Amino acid sequence: MQLDDLYRRVIMDHYKNPRNRGKFEDGTVTIDLNNPTCGDRISLQLKVEDGIVKDAKYTGEGCSISMSSASMMTEAIKGRNLQEAEELASRFSSLMKGEAVEFEEYEDIEALSGVNKFPARIKCATLAWNALRKGIEGTEEKS
Numbered sequence: 245m246q247l248d249d250l251y252r253r254v255i256m257d258h259y260k261n262p263r264n265r266g267k268f269e270d271g272t273v274t275i276d277l278n279n280p281t282c283g284d285r286i287s288l289q290l291k292v293e294d295g296i297v298k299d300a301k302y303t304g305e306g307c308s309i310s311m312s313s314a315s316m317m318t319e320a321i322k323g324r325n326l327q328e329a330e331e332l333a334s335r336f337s338s339l340m341k342g343e344a345v346e347f348e349e350y351e352d353i354e355a356l357s358g359v360n361k362f363p364a365r366i367k368c369a370t371l372a373w374n375a376l377r378k379g380i381e382g383t384e385e386k387s
Contacts, residue, residue: 254355258312263319266301273383275375279367284310288318288375292383297321297329302375307368313356314372320350326380333373333380340366 268289278285284306291299300318304311317336321329336353339345342360347353359369 248358251355251358254352255308255312258315258352259308262311262315264299264301264315264322265303267303268299268301273379275379275382277371277375277378279306279310279371281364281367282307284368284371286310286314286371286375288314288372288379290376290379290383292326295325297324297326302372306371307365309356309359309365310368310371313369316350316353316356317372317376320347320353321376326383329376330380333377336373337370340370 267287268291272289272291275288275290276286277288284304286302286304286306288302289300290297300321302314302318304314317332320332324332332347335345335347336356339353339357340360345354345357356369359365
């Protein structure tokens with residue numbers, strides 16, 4: 245099996261079997277973003293306690309890239325402090341620029357590395373991560 249095929253399978257697995265899809269009823273930071281270019285939209289919710297992302301969920305509509313990226317991102321940030329979550333977002337941004345970045349602790353994210361070959365799809369992949377950054381900013385402003 246070629247690496248591209250493996251990456252496609254990982255992306256489709258997260259799209260068809262999303263992790264952390266849903267909503268919280270209370271105690272969350274909520275960030276709504278959309279990509280007007282293609283119509284992707286996300287509502288990200290973060291439960292942050294003492295500077296730690298205790299849980300994360302999302303809802304939205306979009307292509308397999310945007311929704312699988314949201315699934316991967318929510319998995320990767322749970323249990324991390326806000327600084328670590330921001331660092332993951334920065335590393336993901338570098339990955340989308342074509343830089344060599346490894347996500348040892350959560351390898352599924354690397355499946356999105358091929359997106360940088362398709363500039364129009366980068367916004368799809370980064371939508372959830374941009375929501376995360378806005379959420380972190382909002383949480384830090386409240387502190």
